[in-house]
């Protein structure tokens with residue numbers, strides 16, 4: 095293994111490992127070492143770039159999407175989807191000359207995603223539909239509590255509307271919940287304040303990565319939760335609804351269409367390309383054995 099790239103989407107940053115034939119068995123230890131901001135490359139997660147036909151979890155999607163985004167959180171855990179990751183993944187495919195501007199499909203654990211790379215530097219992803227599981231859950235940070243709106247974007251989210259984003263505290267630790275076992279698979283937690291009509295700002299504590307500067311699936315979850323709070327439901331009115339979502343790392347535009355499909359638009363940037371030290375990586379893998 096040698097080549098890596100570094101990229102980000104609204105400052106949700108990733109180590110990109112091109113591995114078309116799936117020759118690298120990326121262990122959780124290796125992922126965590128790559129994402130370590132002091133002893134590794136540094137990132138919120140890893141985008142392992144594999145041909146769908148070469149990956150057992152993606153082979154069934156190979157007819158629809160040539161490339162599979164094998165996404166891992168910074169702690170090495172696997173997640174179903176990463177919205178910012180898909181945009182950065184598409185930007186990498188363009189950077190590497192595998193695709194040009196326009197439409198492409200990317201296989202993910204959350205299914206095949208339709209992606210459009212535009213001329214102005216933005217990328218739009220069809221994120222699928224949100225579901226809002228029932229549940230009476232309270233989010234707690236320090237002495238404050240809020241009711242959670244549960245939203246699944248393929249991965250789980252708990253959205254809390256707060257008076258001030260500072261009330262989410264340092265977010266060094268994950269928020270707690272009542273009931274304590276509300277999310278046995280873990281959850282991404284979004285804190286939201288209003289900024290104007292169909293315009294909000296948010297912070298997020300991500301499962302497996304801690305507080306990040308952006309979360310694409312989180313922004314989609316927030317747009318849907320806020321729309322319902324505002325009495326807007328495209329499935330009922332037939333009119334699409336768009337929210338601007340400000341995150342610490344930039345802005346994402348989220349549109350929910352009348353058929354329930356959600357589109358996310360934002361930037362994606364490749365910032366560096368390099369070679370991993372073979373001995374370092376071998377040592378990391380050895381630790382895991």
Ligand SMILES: N[C@@H](CCC[C@H](N)C(=O)O)C(=O)O
Nearest residue numbers: 173176177178249309310311
């Ligand atoms: N940052 C991502 C979400 C990554 C997965 C998440 N941490 C999880 O475990 O579900 C995004 O942009 O969507």
